[in-house]
Amino acid sequence: MIRAVGLTKSFGDFEAVKGIDLDVRRGEAFGFLGPNGAGKSSTMRMIAAVSPVSGGELSILGMDPAVDGPAIRGRLGVCPQEDTLDSELNVRDNLVVYARYFGISRSDSRARADELLEFVNLTEKARARVEDLSGGMKRRLTIARSLVSSPELLLLDEPTTGLDPQARHLLWDQLFRLKQQGVTLVITTHYMDEAEQLCDRLVVMDKGVIAAEGSPRDLIGRYSTREVAEVRFAVSGDDNPHQAYAEQLGDLGERVEVLPDRLLVYAEDGDTVLEAVHARGLRPVATLVRRSTLEDVFLRLTGRTLVD
Amino acid sequence: MSPLAPTGRLSTAAALSRLLPYWFTVTRRTWRGSVVSSFLTPVFYVVAMGVLLGGFIDGDPERLDGATSYLAFIVPGLVAAHAMQTAVADTSWPVFSNFKWNKVYDSMVATPITVRQVAIAHLSFVALRVAATCAVFDLVVAAFGVFETWWGPFVALAAQALTGAAFATLMYGFACRIDSDAAFGVVFRIGIFPLFLFSGAFFPVSNLGAVGERLAQLTPLWHGVNLSRMFSIDRIDWSLAALNLGVLLAVLVIGSRWAVSGLEKRLTT
Numbered sequence: 001m002i003r004a005v006g007l008t009k010s011f012g013d014f015e016a017v018k019g020i021d022l023d024v025r026r027g028e029a030f031g032f033l034g035p036n037g038a039g040k041s042s043t044m045r046m047i048a049a050v051s052p053v054s055g056g057e058l059s060i061l062g063m064d065p066a067v068d069g070p071a072i073r074g075r076l077g078v079c080p081q082e083d084t085l086d087s088e089l090n091v092r093d094n095l096v097v098y099a100r101y102f103g104i105s106r107s108d109s110r111a112r113a114d115e116l117l118e119f120v121n122l123t124e125k126a127r128a129r130v131e132d133l134s135g136g137m138k139r140r141l142t143i144a145r146s147l148v149s150s151p152e153l154l155l156l157d158e159p160t161t162g163l164d165p166q167a168r169h170l171l172w173d174q175l176f177r178l179k180q181q182g183v184t185l186v187i188t189t190h191y192m193d194e195a196e197q198l199c200d201r202l203v204v205m206d207k208g209v210i211a212a213e214g215s216p217r218d219l220i221g222r223y224s225t226r227e228v229a230e231v232r233f234a235v236s237g238d239d240n241p242h243q244a245y246a247e248q249l250g251d252l253g254e255r256v257e258v259l260p261d262r263l264l265v266y267a268e269d270g271d272t273v274l275e276a277v278h279a280r281g282l283r284p285v286a287t288l289v290r291r292s293t294l295e296d297v298f299l300r301l302t303g304r305t306l307v308d
Numbered sequence: 309m310s311p312l313a314p315t316g317r318l319s320t321a322a323a324l325s326r327l328l329p330y331w332f333t334v335t336r337r338t339w340r341g342s343v344v345s346s347f348l349t350p351v352f353y354v355v356a357m358g359v360l361l362g363g364f365i366d367g368d369p370e371r372l373d374g375a376t377s378y379l380a381f382i383v384p385g386l387v388a389a390h391a392m393q394t395a396v397a398d399t400s401w402p403v404f405s406n407f408k409w410n411k412v413y414d415s416m417v418a419t420p421i422t423v424r425q426v427a428i429a430h431l432s433f434v435a436l437r438v439a440a441t442c443a444v445f446d447l448v449v450a451a452f453g454v455f456e457t458w459w460g461p462f463v464a465l466a467a468q469a470l471t472g473a474a475f476a477t478l479m480y481g482f483a484c485r486i487d488s489d490a491a492f493g494v495v496f497r498i499g500i501f502p503l504f505l506f507s508g509a510f511f512p513v514s515n516l517g518a519v520g521e522r523l524a525q526l527t528p529l530w531h532g533v534n535l536s537r538m539f540s541i542d543r544i545d546w547s548l549a550a551l552n553l554g555v556l557l558a559v560l561v562i563g564s565r566w567a568v569s570g571l572e573k574r575l576t577t
Binding site for chain 2: 011048052068071087090101103145149
């Protein structure tokens with residue numbers, strides 16, 4: 001569906017995307033995981049055939065975006081990071097006018113709008129003004145709008161940023177249903193749980209390059225341990241005492257990461273680590289054992305956390 | 309275009325048929341707010357200036373570019389000037405907002421529509437709206453008996469719409485190139501408002517003195533006002549009409565290119 005080789009994007013002297021290779025297959029849910037400023041949105045805009053490629057090769061649905069932009073866009077659905085809904089129109093009109101852009105007739109546009117409102121649970125809000133919708137409803141409307149043309153490939157740029165947990169789960173459920181219908185999903189996110197929930201395969205992006213690629217489970221297996229013991233010690237003054245504790249605990253796991261407020265000890269068995277911590281006479285104020293996540297993969301690959 | 313590369317590029321006509329429903333829908337939802345500015349305001353002008361102020365002015369064709377009353381003189385000029393004002397109002401904040409605040413343009417270019425087609429469709433809609441506003445205006449003032457022939461007003465209407473369209477392209481291109489909407493305030497105060505007052509809508513530009521008259525005649529609005537007036541009062545100088553038309557068409561063509569390139573710079577990043 002999407003193939004990129006050495007793809008770059010520059011804005012003046014700034015290189016936002018520094019040569020990435022991609023191969024997205026039909027029917028899969030593919031993710032770009034990375035912090036803000038990693039180059040995810042720039043990549044998405046190139047894939048959406050609205051932003052010219054600066055260098056390298058990009059082919060979408062077998063076509064060149066520089067030549068076949070309108071044809072590519074006709075087969076894509078795009079859910080942009082910022083809502084671009086028309087606040088002067090009501091909910092249903094937003095869908096109807098958008099369907100017209102794809103050359104869908106007036107009566108078919110109306111039927112399609114009603115069908116999609118049903119799909120995203122907004123039928124009751126059909127006549128409401130967009131301004132009066134909650135953030136989650138606007139997001140669902142934007143997703144509904146991206147589906148008016150029955151796209152084969154759906155691009156979702158940070159689909160759940162700013163939503164409350166309930167709204168996120170509702171959206172994930174709808175995206176999952178789309179995937180089951182055979183729609184190829186490309187998602188950018190800086191939420192590791194979103195990437196784990198939705199993506200069959202993903203790339204970890206940082207500072208314009210791809211740091212790693214694989215399924216969420218692969219990546220965790222490759223770059224992290226089964227479990228993580230989180231250990232928090234009392235902080236006094238400006239110094240971070242965790243650095244000193246890290247040296248004392250360094251031998252308890254495969255790896256220790258120091259965060260401003262806690263230590264992460266990577267090991268196969270987190271409880272054993274905690275027992276050893278206590279056995280050494282250390283008294284942490286809080287502890288937690290959990291499974292490794294993509295957040296840990298990101299930390300390992302870049303030395304930083306995803307959400308600053 | 310080779311059959312192997314289906315660019316999917318739409319003809320301008322096809323793109324218009326897809327985009328104009330959007331503009332008509334917006335109009336249907338918001339027309340109430342614009343009734344006062346686009347219709348009542350000019351009627352107030354005609355009554356206050358054409359009828360009441362005009363009552364103090366001799367209807368001397370020698371001094372009124374051939375009009376037999378001040379009302380007959382001012383109405384075609386006012387409609388042309390109103391066309392300009394409607395056009396620049398519709399292409400200033402509304403255009404800026406569509407790429408800066410509500411991002412409606414961004415949503416349009418995510419579809420098979422191109423940036424150029426988005427600009428052309430918006431400008432076409434503004435031209436239609438200006439023409440409709442002027443038509444209603446002309447219809448109302450026709451009741452005051454200001455038109456000399458039955459066909460003149462139709463040509464005058466075309467001149468008024470062309471004037472509006474020409475100014476729409478200029479303001480559109482400007483709106484695409486500014487970073488802060490504060491720039492509109494400056495343009496309206498030092499550009500549009502003096503044009504409105506001094507381009508021959510309210511008095512013959514010969515009153516401005518030799519230099520002032522020449523300056524006024526360089527403005528696109530004067531060409532629109534003059535064309536509108538000649539056909540309204542049936543005092544037509546055909547060579548001057550050709551010049552007026554030529555200037556307005558030139559502004560329209562150059563302005564359209566400026567508008568399209570402005571939006572392309574804005575949206576293609």
